[in-house]
Amino acid sequence: MQRIYNFIYRFRAVINLLVALGISLLLIFNQDAKQVQHMRGKLLDYAAVLYTPIQWLDTVFTAQKAYEDLAQRYIAAQVHINRLQSLANENNRLREALGFKKLSSFGVIPANVLSKSGPGLLISLSVDQGTKDGVEMLAPVVDANANLVGKVVALGDESSLVQLINDRNFRVSVREMRTRTIGILGFFDPGYFRIENIPFNTKVSIGDSVVTSGFSDIFPPNIFIGIIQMVEPELEGYVKSIRVEVASDFNRLEEVFILKKHGN
Amino acid sequence: MAIKTLAYVLAAIVAVLAQWMIQPVIAIGGIGPNFLVILIIALALQFGAIPTIWAGLVFGLVIDALTASSLMGLTAFSLAVTGYIAAQFKDNLNRVIPALQYLILLGVVHLYFLVNDFIYHQGLDWRFITLFWSHILPASLYTFVVLFFVFSMTHFGED
Numbered sequence: 543m544q545r546i547y548n549f550i551y552r553f554r555a556v557i558n559l560l561v562a563l564g565i566s567l568l569l570i571f572n573q574d575a576k577q578v579q580h581m582r583g584k585l586l587d588y589a590a591v592l593y594t595p596i597q598w599l600d601t602v603f604t605a606q607k608a609y610e611d612l613a614q615r616y617i618a619a620q621v622h623i624n625r626l627q628s629l630a631n632e633n634n635r636l637r638e639a640l641g642f643k644k645l646s647s648f649g650v651i652p653a654n655v656l657s658k659s660g661p662g663l664l665i666s667l668s669v670d671q672g673t674k675d676g677v678e679m680l681a682p683v684v685d686a687n688a689n690l691v692g693k694v695v696a697l698g699d700e701s702s703l704v705q706l707i708n709d710r711n712f713r714v715s716v717r718e719m720r721t722r723t724i725g726i727l728g729f730f731d732p733g734y735f736r737i738e739n740i741p742f743n744t745k746v747s748i749g750d751s752v753v754t755s756g757f758s759d760i761f762p763p764n765i766f767i768g769i770i771q772m773v774e775p776e777l778e779g780y781v782k783s784i785r786v787e788v789a790s791d792f793n794r795l796e797e798v799f800i801l802k803k804h805g806n
Numbered sequence: 807m808a809i810k811t812l813a814y815v816l817a818a819i820v821a822v823l824a825q826w827m828i829q830p831v832i833a834i835g836g837i838g839p840n841f842l843v844i845l846i847i848a849l850a851l852q853f854g855a856i857p858t859i860w861a862g863l864v865f866g867l868v869i870d871a872l873t874a875s876s877l878m879g880l881t882a883f884s885l886a887v888t889g890y891i892a893a894q895f896k897d898n899l900n901r902v903i904p905a906l907q908y909l910i911l912l913g914v915v916h917l918y919f920l921v922n923d924f925i926y927h928q929g930l931d932w933r934f935i936t937l938f939w940s941h942i943l944p945a946s947l948y949t950f951v952v953l954f955f956v957f958s959m960t961h962f963g964e965d
Contacts, residue, residue, distance in 0.1 A: 554856065555854075555855035555856055555859070555890065555893070556890075558855070558856045558859050558860070559855070559859050559886060559887070559890045562859045562860060562862070562863045562882075562886040563883060563886055563887070565863060565879075565882070566863065566866070566867075566879040566880070566882040566883035566886065567879065567883065568879070569867070569870075569878050569879030569882070570877050570878070570879040570880060570883065570925075573877065573878055578878055581871065582871045582878065585868065585871040585872060586871070586872065589826070589872055592823075657826060657827060657830075657872075658830045665873065666873045668872065696871075703872075703873075710926075710927065
């Protein structure tokens with residue numbers, strides 16, 4: 543018994559380390575467990591409280607300029623909406639005539655960015671809207687210009703965590719608008735947004751637009767992501783990859799919009 | 807001793823807040839210092855392995871919860887390992903020349919980023935050499951520079 547006690551005492555630091563590593567590994571391998579998500583949500587809510595005064599101060603100093611910017615953008619957007627509305631009406635009439643299913647509609651929940659963070663690169667945002675405001679897990683998030691920003695990955699009652707599309711684990715099904723080519727966009731080695739394994743004979747060009755394809759339960763179709771920056775042929779010559787310049791500037795995000803299914 | 811402990815508790819709170827709020831602001835090209843690594847090294851050299859391992863676990867979990875890293879627990883894992891390794895130098899770091907002391911600390915900082923990035927990028931289409939040059943080395947150096955300033959300014963280790 544004494545020898546066991548001596549052994550434990552001698553290696554107490556290593557034993558503590560192994561227990562701590564065991565706890566971390568348990569969490570790493572149980573990412574989707576309800577308890578883990580709940581703990582994350584609670585911590586986010588507490589952290590959001592810290593940011594509230596900072597955000598309030600920021601709002602006071604920038605409110606006037608923000609109002610002027612918004613007023614200009616509102617007028618421009620209203621003109622654009624009127625034109626789009628007439629096109630949407632025409633499109634709906636034609637879809638009805640052809641017997642297509644109705645497109646699902648989306649509502650938006652505006653949210654202020656509380657903080658931006660990541661282990662190295664900026665890969666996440668915490669925002670001041672949570673389950674109480676109707677935010678759902680995995681809801682798509684766009685910026686003020688309706689460019690794709692990311693998706694909600696953790697929820698608190700009054701705040702949520704948004705995983706940005708430049709997280710290396712983020713993948714989204716996309717469509718190139720002109721040729722209608724489908725692919726998977728990711729943030730690949732060595733730090734570019736790329737759509738890989740595109741058939742070599744696909745005629746994509748620099749400057750073509752890339753949007754979400756809609757082939758996913760998470761992202762609705764036609765959310766703008768960016769433009770094609772470069773077309774890179776693969777060594778084998780059968781496929782090529784496309785480098786994409788994303789439209790959203792993650793470093794400057796101050797407010798985002800969380801999409802909500804079946805909204806107005 | 808109680809005052810010293812209180813000072814470290816305050817330093818810990820500052821480090822967590824700095825990691826969460828300030829690190830993204832001072833990041834250069836997306837690469838920023840890791841204040842928690844600096845804290846953990848300081849704790850390890852002051853208090854030894856066991857308190858540091860648990861501090862690393864707790865602070866790591868807090869930061870993991872506040873960032874969208876898909877691996878909750880990874881920072882905790884890396885900080886616990888880093889804390890344990892740093893604590894091995896607790897009683898003998900002062901016996902070597904200052905230049906070598908900082909070289910050892912650079913090695914410990916580097917170890918954190920090696921462990922963290924290596925696990926984080928498992929299963930992803932990233933080559934280690936690209937990771938090393940594009941993230942691990944710059945982040946290690948940036949963190950080390952901040953560590954150097956913090957330790958110099960606070961006269962750390964000069965009891």
